[in-house]
Amino acid sequence: MNRWASTEEFQAFLDDGGIVEADDEMSDEYRAEVFKFIELHANSELMGGLTERDWIPRSPGLRRKMGVLAKTQDEIGHAHLLYMVAADLGVKTRRQMLEDLFAGRSRFHNVFHYAAVTWGDQVAIAYLVDAAALISQQAVFKNCSYGPYRRILRRIIAEEGFHMRHGEEMLLTIAEGTTIQHDLFQAALDRWWLPALQLFGPDSKPDDELMRFRIKSEPNEVLRDRWVQKYAPLLTGYGFTIPDPDLRHDPDTGRWEIGPIDWSHLKATLANAGPDSARRIGNAARHWSDTEWVRDALDAVAKEAA
Amino acid sequence: MNVAVDLVDAVRAAVAEVDDPELPGVSIVDLGLLEALSVDADGAVSIGLIPTFSGCPALSLITELVRAAAAGVEGVRSVNITFLSAPAWSVERISERAREQLATRLTVAVERDGRAECPRCGTETVERSMFGPTRCRAIHRCPGCGEAIEVMR
Numbered sequence: 290m291n292r293w294a295s296t297e298e299f300q301a302f303l304d305d306g307g308i309v310e311a312d313d314e315m316s317d318e319y320r321a322e323v324f325k326f327i328e329l330h331a332n333s334e335l336m337g338g339l340t341e342r343d344w345i346p347r348s349p350g351l352r353r354k355m356g357v358l359a360k361t362q363d364e365i366g367h368a369h370l371l372y373m374v375a376a377d378l379g380v381k382t383r384r385q386m387l388e389d390l391f392a393g394r395s396r397f398h399n400v401f402h403y404a405a406v407t408w409g410d411q412v413a414i415a416y417l418v419d420a421a422a423l424i425s426q427q428a429v430f431k432n433c434s435y436g437p438y439r440r441i442l443r444r445i446i447a448e449e450g451f452h453m454r455h456g457e458e459m460l461l462t463i464a465e466g467t468t469i470q471h472d473l474f475q476a477a478l479d480r481w482w483l484p485a486l487q488l489f490g491p492d493s494k495p496d497d498e499l500m501r502f503r504i505k506s507e508p509n510e511v512l513r514d515r516w517v518q519k520y521a522p523l524l525t526g527y528g529f530t531i532p533d534p535d536l537r538h539d540p541d542t543g544r545w546e547i548g549p550i551d552w553s554h555l556k557a558t559l560a561n562a563g564p565d566s567a568r569r570i571g572n573a574a575r576h577w578s579d580t581e582w583v584r585d586a587l588d589a590v591a592k593e594a595a
Numbered sequence: 596m597n598v599a600v601d602l603v604d605a606v607r608a609a610v611a612e613v614d615d616p617e618l619p620g621v622s623i624v625d626l627g628l629l630e631a632l633s634v635d636a637d638g639a640v641s642i643g644l645i646p647t648f649s650g651c652p653a654l655s656l657i658t659e660l661v662r663a664a665a666a667g668v669e670g671v672r673s674v675n676i677t678f679l680s681a682p683a684w685s686v687e688r689i690s691e692r693a694r695e696q697l698a699t700r701l702t703v704a705v706e707r708d709g710r711a712e713c714p715r716c717g718t719e720t721v722e723r724s725m726f727g728p729t730r731c732r733a734i735h736r737c738p739g740c741g742e743a744i745e746v747m748r
Binding site: 311312352355356358359360362363365366367369370373374377437440441443444445447448450451454455 | 616617618619650651652653655656700701702703723724726727728729730732734736741742743745
């Protein structure tokens, strides 16, 4: 167990590439930032898993159904692990985190505040949103100072990489399909391009605490650009139109330049006032209250055993 | 020298290079997925694999990877892959090397006689949920160091 004489000494440890473990001393600020970050990730895995689950009965074919089932289990399993690690920081209990989430008092990623109305949306999520999440997670994993989170991220990244291959296969199927399939995905792309782009967040501030604490290792705009440079050529190559009138390919630099981003949506969405936020949070809250009896029964068994 | 035996060994070595899609750095052969392998005189390869759990979503990708690996061996003319329904997969099929890789690289423990040890401190872990991120993994807690651990079961 590591102890520090001052916050400066703790910061020097971080600057040196040190890894913080759950029972180490840490500054209150660090604890609060790491907790907030992991809670947001855990909430997003849970809400993402529930979104995915909506599509289990509606998947086109057995193979896709297996894929959706597996992805649902993955996301819920990740949430489970992440809530354990978050709770260990002693800021909130797991129950408090869940109750805050279902009461709309805490946050989850913007992309889970939108409705997935067609299979095209599912493909857009698997192809674009999962890729964006993976790019972010890889950047966190690379240099993350909080040991318990970093070890879980390593496995999450392996699984998300597998989801991405699924997404690529789904996109190929739809891209090589009929006009109806093409139009279905184009309509979904029109809905999902901006939310996926905004998953990275606005440009990082120069004094970003998450960077100082080595939770993030690269600024948001760098990660966003990495995603644009990869997916803009792929999507246009498949014959789809990216919903950004200012998007252009600079033949001199070889880079794809995007137009200005309207961030007003993101602010509302993260305040749990996105297009589908109320329904999603309401559904999750209903499942939580419907399963109260299971938790009560487990508590009773545990009490009896003690 | 028996050419056919050499080819079997070469194909086996190639298949052993295939990692589990969700456990990078761990070979599917070390995980006990390869049950049968034969090559006939014409270079036709037959491979029998065992899924960890039926309905594992990685099966189609594993098939694709194994096919590519086997087809890349000189002398192989065709590759036929089937998933066998018996014997059933169990953690006993996981090699010592894979156990070591899972523990050190991925902090994943493997059950032995219904118990698992924390890959970080060796303490016996406690199951928190039999449902982990995949069907073959449960979520445990280490009472020693507090780590949240996935356990292959």
